[in-house]
Amino acid sequence: MYDDDKLRKPPRNLRMDYRYIDQEDLSNPGSEYTRHADFQEEVVKFSLLDFLSEHVPDPGFIAGLFPRGDVSLIVGDTAVGKSMLAMQLAVSVAANRSFLGQSTDTRPEKGNVLALFREDIKSKVHKRLTKIISDLSIPPEIAAPHLRVHWLSPEYRELCTIWRNCEPTTGWALLNEIIDQLKPVDLLIIDTLKIAFDDEMTGPLSVRRFVAALRDLAIARNIAIVCVSHTNKEGKAAGTTEWPNHVRAVFRIAKHYDHYLFECLKTNYDRSTVAQPLVRTANGAFALLPEPEMATRRAAIDKSQNSRCRELFLAAIRTCSETSGRQKEGFSRHKKARNYAPKAIAVSLRAQKIKVTQAQLETVMEALLSEGLLIEMRKPRKHATMVLAVSESTEGVQGSGHLFEAVKDLRPDSDTGSH
Incomplete structure (x- = not known):
């Protein structure tokens, strides 16, 4: 039993x-x-x-930024120049030239560079490479022996996708085979991540496995792997947060007024995180902006931005005064009031995707008050709070009243937070 x-x-x-x-x-x-x-x-x-x-050698960095034996990300908006920057990095490392002022820091025995530009056809890659080599003044015979580039072609179609459905594809085996043929390899560039990773960008499990596979490849070959990706609305790497969490360094290239900024969003190696101002040459290559020229540009930008903030602030006050339907409406200069002018106007502008901060508007408000272009007046009502109004001396100042449809709907109430 x-x-x-x-x-x-x-x-x-x-x-x-x-x-x-x-x-x-x-x-x-x-x-x-x-x-x-x-x-x-x-x-x-x-x-x-x-x-x-025990003596454990330091793997080192490529171009002083991208760690060997690990994975890094370069992110940026569409058409900002991510691929050109990645191609410039590939050419600089292959020719052992500096990249944005940083030494390429290669091994004593010259390594090779493998770059996969899977979004571009042969003619486009050829045109970009020609422009970059010309801008960097690098003889082609110096970079050519150490640089291998793959573009979108039928011969290497398998290389387009190296990961699908949480598993490596046949392209992954082909990639390892090419790296073995080229070894030693210093740098592997994958442009773009969305094409190589044919899976849900928001799938955390597949992302973790993919990054882990790339890291194992980087450790086994002692190479730096740099992936190029797009950004989301917040300016971070598109997809799940697993992307920036599991790579060791994240860099962003972004347009900033009349120049570009190359900044480090994440680094686990105590490297410099200061944003580097860049300009683009006629052929599209990136170059560091000299400090004297940057100071001149920064002063011009600050002046232009301050003038724009003044115009927006005056237009908001004037528009609110002209469209007020009730006597108790208006903007206050006092921070504790609910109708605090810089805060209310900044919220309205953000809703219209106009990038102006509350701190900038506070500075402008104090300057306008000291210059007499902005005054305080009391509404004809008992115990009413003092509200801001445009001085008669600013009648000639043109404002952008059409920008403030949201301001009309705010209807700030001076009864709240009275002073």
Whole structure:
């Protein structure tokens, strides 16, 4: 009626307080018990002093920014120049030239660069490479032996996608084969990530497996892997947060007024995070903006932005005054009031996707008050709060009243937060 073996050896899922281990399990080299014993023996053998005295070479960086043996991201908006920047990095490393003022920091034995531009056809890649080599004044015979570029072509169609449905594709095996042929390899560039990763960009499990596979490849070959990706509305890497969380460095290229900014959003290696101002040459290559010229441009930008903020602020006050339907409406200069002018106007402008901060509007408001272009007046009502109004001396100042449809709907109430 009862099986003695089942009574003597309960199922594994019921073994909570003890384990039944017979002689056969201990004698089997592949059993979980012998593997556990081997692991314990390795832990016992570990010595911290021996480990610290061991010489562990530093893998180093490519161009002082991208760590070897790991994965980095370059993100940016559409048509901002991500591919050109990645191609410039590839040419600089292949020719052992500086990249945006940073040394390429290659190994003593010159390594190679493998760049996959899977969005572009052959003619486009050829045109861009020609322009970059010309702008950097690099003889083609210097970069050519160490640079291999793949574009969108039928011969290497498998390289377009190296990951699909949480698993590597045949393109992954082909990629490893090409790296073995080119070794030693210093740098691998994948442009763009969305094409190489043919899966849900928001799928955390697949993203983790893909980044882990890239990292294993980078560690095994001691190379730096740089992936190019688009940004989302917040200016971060598109897709799930697993992308920036699992890579070791994230860089962003963005347009900033009349120049560009190349900044580090994340780094685990204590590298500089100062945004570098860049300009583009006639052929599209990026170059560092000299500090004197940057100071001149910054002063011009600040002046232009301040003038724009003044115009927007005056237009908002004037528009609110002209469209007020109730006597208690208006903007206050006091921070504790709900109708605090800089805050209310900044909220209205953000709703219309106009990039002006509350701090900028506060500075402008104080300047306008000190210049007499903005005054405080009391509404004809008992216990009414002082509200802002445009001085008669600013009648000639043209405002952008059409920008303030949202301001009309704010209807700030001076009864709240009275002073």
